[in-house]
Amino acid sequence: MTEFIETLNDLEKERYQKVLRLRERGVNPYPPRAKRTHTIAEARESFEKGEDPGIITLVGRMTANRWTGKITFADIRDGSGRIQLFLRQNNLGDETYKNFLKDYDLGDFVQATGTLFQTKTGELTLQVAELELLAKAIAPMPEKYHGLTDKETRYRQRYLDLMVNEDVRAVFRTRQRIVTAMRAYLDRKGFIEVETPALQPLYGGALAKPFVTYHNELERNLYLRIADELYLKRLLVGMYERVYEISKDFRNEGVDATHLPEFTMMECYQAFGDLSDMMQVVEDIFVECAQAALGTLQITYGEHQVDLTPPFARVAMRDAILEKTGIDIYVDDSFEKLQARIAERELSVEPQLSWGKLVEKLFGAYVEPTLIAPTFIIDFPTDISPFAKKKPGDARVTERFEIYVAGGEYGNAFTELNDPEDQWQRFMEQQSNRARGDVEAQQMDDDYVQALKHGMPPTGGLGMGIDRLTMLLTNQHSIRDVVLYPQLRN
């Protein structure tokens, strides 16, 4: 039988001896409760207002220690901030003070009771009359000056990253403010938050490869959702007018600075709305979230200064591509013609399966990186937009937009396709794409077509990537830095 102590490294063993010593003295190194009277921020605020809060009890993790013989200055931090403790042998008593020096370490959670004062350098400090251990740290904290910088350790042991890197904690607090602001906006606009299946018998609503799992009792494969879209739109058939969901979606694809296998998406649908209503929602959400996160619409993302003040520009995909490449996709409006034109110009576009996919590639390579100011790109090819209504008078493209900022995409919206026959035909086309090797093609969803046969009102729908939006508003350039526990290899 392995003893716990055998699992510890030398530094941890050293500290574990302190746990044993504390217990011998009758001190519980892990007492069940704290008796905090103020957070550190509350104590500071109270003092700064000129009130003397008197005898208070603060708690926190000890993160620095400066001892000078019979006095010690120690820093503690709680979730609200940092404060300095002043510990003096005369005040605490010889025994307590010596035990403090001997058995307390950086990283320990402590509880200190005393009164606030300012040192001669003016720093607000708690003069400690009573000190108790709240939780003994056996493992040492990362180095106090450089902190923790190794990315692998930061992601694998996020608690250490959060413990010592306050800016990282700030990013995740901002992320939550963004989500809260988005939710508050949608709630205010009458959207009802709903929950739809993460395990789906058919996957759909986006073009992506799924994760497959198996249900033993049902004896069938299930897919982790790649999107919520088709379930949410069924709710509009069921007479809800405005619904939304903020959820994890799962896509079995590459991992890089902007992609993880699970990510967070907001999707909302508005009956009797259309593409222009969704543009309004996007503009509002950018404003509300930027204000919540930063308090301003003037943001910095890497080298870019971006003004998020609406209205955002609207540019047809055809015009954007024409401007950047000289190719008019409405002239070269078939797969063969466009492919020939791309070859003739020696543009670097990977082989594709359709006109729409070629258009998308051209756009991604030559236009997307140039879209710095917020821009709605409209009129997407129909064959890459199987759930969007065709543009009246031009079946080649759909009533769809994507919103681009700082060279990246942040949302995707349609006037939703509600004609069951057209939707059925789109599914059939996707089936033939699948037969030609398009592994991301949609599966036929008979029940969804059945739902449309019962009538879905004209609808505007929108999806926005929460991780991407958080990256933009926190000036982070890797999705791993806005996701608490990003997937890594084992």
Added chain:
RNA sequence: GGGCCGCUAGCUCAAUCGGCAGAGCAACAGCCUUUUAAGCUGCAGGUUCAGGGUUCGAUUCCCUGGCGGCUCACCA
């Protein structure tokens, strides 16, 4: 998936044209009653990612693998 770079003490980093692996912080033993990355004295701490190869000798050079980062391609 391709290319490039990296992996050394708990943390942050050195070093070696291939020759005893060493600093700071943290720890440990001390000194020090107003410190701010406190200071000072002393002491300890290593499977140099793993395995193989070349060599008298490999942390260093080579190969394979693992993990991470960046980047290109694809997807949000």
